[in-house]
Amino acid sequence: MFNVSREFAPPFSLIAPFFVLGSLFYLVATLTLPFFDAHATHYDLGIVAWAHLFLLGFVMMVIFGAMAQLVPVVLEVGHFSVDFYYLIWPLLGLGTVGMVLGFLLWPGLLPYGGFMVLTAMLIYLADTILTLRKVEHISLTVKTVAATNGFLLLGILAGFAMALGIGAGAGVDIGRWLGAHMVLVLGGYVTLTILGMSLILLPMFGLSHGFDERPIHLAFKVMLYAVPTYLVGAMFDSNDLRFLSLLAMIGAMGIYLYQIGLIYKTRARKENDIWFRSMVFGYASLALSLPLGFVALMGGFEHLGLTAVWFLVMGFFTFLITGHLYKIIPFLVWFERYSPLVGKQKVPMLADMYPKKMADFQFAFSAAGTLLGGVGLLMGSDQLFKGGAAFVAAGALFLFMSVKWMMKFGKEEINHG
Numbered sequence: 001m002f003n004v005s006r007e008f009a010p011p012f013s014l015i016a017p018f019f020v021l022g023s024l025f026y027l028v029a030t031l032t033l034p035f036f037d038a039h040a041t042h043y044d045l046g047i048v049a050w051a052h053l054f055l056l057g058f059v060m061m062v063i064f065g066a067m068a069q070l071v072p073v074v075l076e077v078g079h080f081s082v083d084f085y086y087l088i089w090p091l092l093g094l095g096t097v098g099m100v101l102g103f104l105l106w107p108g109l110l111p112y113g114g115f116m117v118l119t120a121m122l123i124y125l126a127d128t129i130l131t132l133r134k135v136e137h138i139s140l141t142v143k144t145v146a147a148t149n150g151f152l153l154l155g156i157l158a159g160f161a162m163a164l165g166i167g168a169g170a171g172v173d174i175g176r177w178l179g180a181h182m183v184l185v186l187g188g189y190v191t192l193t194i195l196g197m198s199l200i201l202l203p204m205f206g207l208s209h210g211f212d213e214r215p216i217h218l219a220f221k222v223m224l225y226a227v228p229t230y231l232v233g234a235m236f237d238s239n240d241l242r243f244l245s246l247l248a249m250i251g252a253m254g255i256y257l258y259q260i261g262l263i264y265k266t267r268a269r270k271e272n273d274i275w276f277r278s279m280v281f282g283y284a285s286l287a288l289s290l291p292l293g294f295v296a297l298m299g300g301f302e303h304l305g306l307t308a309v310w311f312l313v314m315g316f317f318t319f320l321i322t323g324h325l326y327k328i329i330p331f332l333v334w335f336e337r338y339s340p341l342v343g344k345q346k347v348p349m350l351a352d353m354y355p356k357k358m359a360d361f362q363f364a365f366s367a368a369g370t371l372l373g374g375v376g377l378l379m380g381s382d383q384l385f386k387g388g389a390a391f392v393a394a395g396a397l398f399l400f401m402s403v404k405w406m407m408k409f410g411k412e413e414i415n416h417g
Helices: 012-035 045-075 082-104 107-132 140-168 174-206 214-235 239-265 274-299 302-337 356-379 382-408 411-416
Strands: none
Touching (some): 012 045, 012 302, 012 382, 045 082, 045 107, 045 174, 082 140, 107 140, 140 174, 174 214, 174 274, 174 302, 214 239, 239 274, 274 302, 302 356
16 A cells, blocks of 8 residues: 555554544544534634634644655655654644633633644654655655645744734734635645645555546646735735635635546546545535635625535545545554564455444444534524534544544454464
C-alpha cells in the first residue's frame, strides 16, 4: 500500500496519540452539538469554541498524525526530525482545551491556549519546511505541501492575534480578520491538503490509473490565487475582493469534483467497503455544499450559507477523514506488528483489521445525522437539527470505539507470541 521503508517510517507510538485524541475530540465536539440551535451564527462565542474544538482537536490532530506517516510517501524523503511530533500532539491538545475554555468561560486563557497551539503548529511547520529542502522531484503534491504550510502559518498568526484581542485586549479588528483566518486555515490549509493528498490516496486505495490530472492542477492554481486574494480583501476591507475570492474557491472545488469523477471512472477495485462509502458520502456532501454556497453568496441568504458550511465540514471534511482512518490505522498497526513476521508465519489481511459492524453503525448514524442536521439548518428547525446532531454524536461514539479496536488489534497476540 504505502511505499515506506523502516528507515523513514515513524514509530507507531508516535502516531497513535494523534488518532486516539482526534477521535476523542470529535466525540466530545459532537456530544455538544445538540446544545446549539439552528439559528446560531459564527459570531456566537459558543459556536467559535465548538469550531476550535472540532477543527483543532479533530481535523488538525488527525491531519498532523496522518502527515507524520504520509510525508515520507509524498515527498519521498525522511522527516527532518520525526521526534518533533512527540511535542506536537500534547501542545495541540492542551492548547485546544485552553482555547475552548477561554472562549466559553475565561477569556484570559485564550492567549495561553493560543500560544500552545501556535507553538505546536510552528514545530510542525519547521519539520515540514526543513524536510521540503531535501526534496528533488517537485510534483503537484509537493507544491501543495509547500503552499498549504505557508497559508497555515498566516492563518495561525491571524488566529493568535485575535486570541490576544479577545483575551488580552489587544487592538485587533475581529470582524475584519475572522473571515481571513477561516479562509486561510480551511481553504488554504485543510482544503488544499485534501486536494494534494487526493492524487496519492484515492488512486492508491481505489486502484485507479490512467486518468487525466489536468482538472486538479487547474483547481490547485485557482485556489492558490483565491486564498491570498481573500487575505488582501481583508487587509483593505474590500468586499469585492472577498466576494470574488469566495466565488473562485467554489469554482475550484467544482473542478476538483470533476477530477474525482475521472478518478472514480478508472478505479479497478470495486469493493463497497467503509472507505468507499465514506468517500461517496463525503463527495456527495461537497456536491451539495457548492450550489448552496453559491446561492448564499449571490443572494446573501445566511441560512443557506450555514447549511453549505455544515455539509462542507460535517459531510465532506469529516467523512474524508473518518473514511481514511479505516485505511491508515490498520496499515500502521500491520506495519508495526506484522511486517516483521511476513514469510515466517501467517499474517492478517488489512481488510480484516477494522471492526466492520462498528464501522457500519458509525457510517449509518453519521450519514443520517449529517443529512437530518443539514435539513434542520435549511428549514430553521431546532428539532430536526438537534435530532441530526444526536445521530452524529452516536456515530462519533462508534468511531472512537472503532479507533480503539483497530489500535489494539493483535497487540495481545503479538505480546504473548
